[in-house]
Amino acid sequence: MNKFKILSIFVIVMFLSSCGKSEQKQIQNSSDKTISNNAKDTCDSPDADIDCSFRDMPSDLTNIMIISGPGEPGEKLIITGNIFHSDSITPYKNVIIYAYHTDSTGHYSKKGDETGVRKWQGHLYGWCVTDSNGYYEIHTIKPGRYPSNDFPAHIHPVIKIPGEAKPFYINDFVFKDDSLVNEKYISSLQYPGGTGVVELKRSADGILLGQRNIILPD
Numbered sequence: 001m002n003k004f005k006i007l008s009i010f011v012i013v014m015f016l017s018s019c020g021k022s023e024q025k026q027i028q029n030s031s032d033k034t035i036s037n038n039a040k041d042t043c044d045s046p047d048a049d050i051d052c053s054f055r056d057m058p059s060d061l062t063n064i065m066i067i068s069g070p071g072e073p074g075e076k077l078i079i080t081g082n083i084f085h086s087d088s089i090t091p092y093k094n095v096i097i098y099a100y101h102t103d104s105t106g107h108y109s110k111k112g113d114e115t116g117v118r119k120w121q122g123h124l125y126g127w128c129v130t131d132s133n134g135y136y137e138i139h140t141i142k143p144g145r146y147p148s149n150d151f152p153a154h155i156h157p158v159i160k161i162p163g164e165a166k167p168f169y170i171n172d173f174v175f176k177d178d179s180l181v182n183e184k185y186i187s188s189l190q191y192p193g194g195t196g197v198v199e200l201k202r203s204a205d206g207i208l209l210g211q212r213n214i215i216l217p218d
């Protein structure tokens with residue numbers, strides 16, 4: 001074997017070795033990226049921590065929560081009420097309420113660019129904070145039952161008490177005229193805040209109006 005052949009073999013071996021390392025590095029990078037993507041957003045889960053509901057909350061809340069815009073299909077709905085301490089008398093001020101619900105067809109529908117918990121809770125959500133009287137309002141549309149039609153139409157509320165670390169669910173808002181709001185449903189409730197059953201009346205201009213006062217545990 002002459003010197004030229006030996007040099008050629010050496011160059012080929014070095015080239016193949018280099019290709020192998022490059023491919024190995026690409027696989028490693030790809031693996032790192034997958035791990036990074038999986039780890040980057042713990043709120044992107046149907047079982048996300050309840051704190052995720054407050055991650056993108058605006059800082060300028062009022063006592064009025066506006067969930068749906070004027071173009072949202074469905075019947076307009078306004079729920080009002082007061083939150084009280086456990087004595088049922090003292091207004092609970094500065095309580096943040098987060099709420100989300102299905103659209104009028106019963107889906108947690110999305111626009112397509114959602115991240116985190118929004119991928120799971122849809123585009124109909126909002127926050128408000130009770131005033132000095134514990135008063136709040138929720139302006140939205142009436143949600144539809146799930147397409148499975150085996151659970152009442154409902155609005156999920158989460159409560160965040162000022163100065164307390166962990167938010168918590170209270171029982172859903174549901175509607176008295178829903179035939180699925182029955183004894184079986186009431187006996188299944190597991191959260192504080194009363195049954196959440198709201199009786200709806202229609203205003204002269206066609207808006208559904210409901211009221212719910214909420215007593216929170218101390």
Ligand SMILES: [Fe+2]
Nearest residue numbers: 101102154156
């Ligand atoms: Fe739900």
